[in-house]
Amino acid sequence: MTAADTRVADQPPVFSVRNLWKVFGPRAERVPATPELAELSPEALRERTGCTVGVRDVSFDVRPGEVFVVMGLSGSGKSTLVRCLTRLIEPTSGSIAIDGEDVCAMDRNALRELRRRRAAMVFQHFGLLPHRTVLDNVAYGLEIQGVPKLRRRAKAAEMIEKVGLSGMEGRRPAQLSGGQQQRVGLARALAADPEVLLFDEPFSALDPLIRRDMQEEVVRLHRDEGRTMVFITHDLAEALHIGDRIALMRGGRVVQCGTPEEIVGSPADDYVRDFVRDVPREQVITVRRAMRPATLAEARGSSGPTVAAGTTVAEAIDVVARDGSPARVLDDGRCVGIVDFKCLLRVVAGLEGPGRLEKAAA
């Protein structure tokens, strides 16, 4: 874990979710309440009660300033989960807290305030109002809040500039490309200056090149503003690219929650292992995990290249290959290990020893 991660971990969480259930169907509340029913597989449950489970006993924390990615295949419950956070879908049981405040206990007005000012959402299919111009779409959230026209338009113009749509203020959504429409959606969410941004598969409907542009945009936004983000996706590459931490969902359950490196480096079960099999490991795993202990001579010596502990293996390969000799891994200026050709190649070949991994994860 890097220093920044540790700092983040110490602060109280933005979202704190505990034992969250969402069951669809008749008399849904009895399912999480009855241990016997709660244990059933989805098929058996549907047969016995006619209910479908969306989210099954999920707990996690979203820390301030991090990008928390919820990732899973379609039907895994991830979209339901993110909607439960602001009760766009009413959870069946469990607790959700935002900054320590109980979301489930909020009345209609408090909930509206939460949605207006603290958590804004970006949708897969944009959800723009077709009869309004780009400017009025971006200003819509502020209009709902009752901000006077001139002020909300000024703010909207600022947001439009921020997402790179200057000059398109007067257009209608139908006159924009998919990527541009999603930029409008993003600007609309940003206009309210929310504490948390919720993304529901925002880029799934876009074609690959534009998708990468938009991912860069989100990474840039996060770097510039440090806003907390909850990001839903079914695209593993996207999750690894922008996520600080990833919760991997399957059948409504979170099967593993951790940093990209933990997910790829030490999959919790066969499902996750299968899932991450084709990931280019050298781009995710850092030298901290790849290195071997330094001999005394190596640790003391000052010759040869050095790499920081957070460097990815791919970058380390570049360094080691150019120099031709093993590199020392430095953490806070102290040598914590050595990476040589052998260590690095073992990562590429997928051969890191399991014992070593457990130690690193601990």
Place this chain on the structure above:
Amino acid sequence: MSTTGTTTPRSVATAPRAQEPAGRLRALLRRPAARRLLPLAAAGAVLAPLAHVLWGSEAWPDALSVSLDGPLRSAGDWIVDNRDSHWLFLYFFGYVSAGLIAAVHAVYVVLLALGWAGVTAGAALVAWRAAGVRAGVTALASFAVCGLLDMWVPTMRTLALMVVAVVASVVVGALLGLAAGLSERAFRVLRPVLDTMQALPAFAYLLPVVLVFGIGVAPAVLATVVYAAPPMARLTALGLRSTDRGVLEAVESLGATPRQRLLTARLPMAREQLLLGVNQTIMMALSMAVIASVIGADGLGDRVYQALSTVDVGAALAAGIPIVLLAVVLDRTTSGRTSRAVVPRGGTSARTRTATTWALGLAAIAALALTVPDTWPRSWTVRIARPVNQAKDWLVDHLYTGLPGIGGTADWAAHYTGWIVDPLRDTLQGLPWWAALLLVAALARAIGTWRTTATAVAALAAIGVMGRWTTAMDTLSQVLAAVAATLVLGFAVAVAVARSARTERLLRPVLDVFQTMPQFVYLIPVVALFGVGRAPAAAAAVVYALPAVIRIAGEGLRAVSPGALESSRSLGATGRQQLLQVQFPLARPALLLAVNQAVVLVLSVVIIGALVGGGGLGYEVVFGLARGDLAVGLVAGVSIACLGLMLDRVTQPTKGAHDAR
């Protein structure tokens, strides 16, 4: 349908002959249609002999009839006696009636004060701003023609009644639609009612309002509102309900209140449907405002009505042309907006320009209203009644009969009546009453659900109970013959339209115009061609129903997936095979809908065909109105509603039934 006519392999292999009947039966039972009708056949087999023994097999048995004439007559008398004294009339209906009369009068006075120049210019301005230059010019020319034909005053009377009725219909319809759009329960209650109301002929609405309000302008407006509000309500509800879920969720996620959601998202997004609703309401209102002349609405409809009753085709045409022009102008003006919705709104400069245009236009209208005399100048009128009547006399002399080889229009009409309608009527009237009920049940069950079947049978039985069986069968025979003609012609043209884009392009504007015209005006040309009787009524009904049938069937056939057609072509199917084996089966829902529309539209015209000698239930309504005998008219009106309901349900393909296949 894969099992059609096949026997099980084992029976074929072992003893083909002995097993065949059983195998056939089993195969037959496997057909869904047969399975659906089997319970009905069983019930019929038990009940029919029973009915025969108990009540005989003639037309509807007297034992099962209830005479409503007495009670209705006394109810009518009570209403007439108490109209000026009972609180219900004094404080409720009285105010409604007085308010409507005052409103219509006020609009009329304003129209007169504006004068012909002011009204024409105003109509042109509104049409231009709403739908473009062409609509503006159309409006200008149309109003000028109304004046030229010396129909200015009746046109203004009709327009005044229309304005009040449309405003009331839109308000009532929008409120109902809002309720149905926002509340699931209201939607479930209102939807079948609105659907049914749209299937009923206009004539069915006249009598109940007359019963309460008497004859005059107020009941005419009310009947028009009852007839014209349902499409507005329906489209408002549909528009509100079809709002994109994703957008609504996004709006919700921004913390909108329900009110904000309605005003900023749902209503603006339903805009097209709302405008379509206004358009349809206006067209329906015009149609009804004209028909309402039989209950005392003056204006253009009244002129046509009077002229038709003396078979004065020239005078009828002189009043009919303004009706058609009014329909065209109103349709062009109100449907033009829909297509402009996509154009981005301009900035402030554009808005100032719009405001300036309006201000200048209104100033010009005011100037015209003040300077030009109010009434259309006498010397500018053209009387077309006489030349038209002369032309019609020429038609009578030369085309009615004795054309070598093909006979003449009067001969055709006589043949149609004598060879087709009369035998059909005699068959229907001679049909045992229980057989008729069973037949209706079987037809309804074949494509509908148990519920539609029950409604259809109950509606037909109700006609019998009210003692209008024979008359209803007369009307039914006219409807069936006209529907058959409509479908043969309509499907033939639809196939042509689906085949060639050029035919479609040529036909489209014609269909557009024909679909906007009120039912009433179709009676004028057919009287000129065929005289009076059931044949002209049928001809008017066919012409009225054709555009809708062609459009629905044509669109259905064209919507058949090109992939399916291509694959059948690649297998070497001929054009005929493609049509019968691919296009017709795949377009089945659209074709069934076309049949349903044909039945509904034909019925509505066959009923008003009573005004040109069509007889049947419509005649009883007219007769009841003319004689002031409300009981006769009212029972006939209810019978018309029942007949409409029955015909609609028999031909109504339901989604559930379709899925079951």
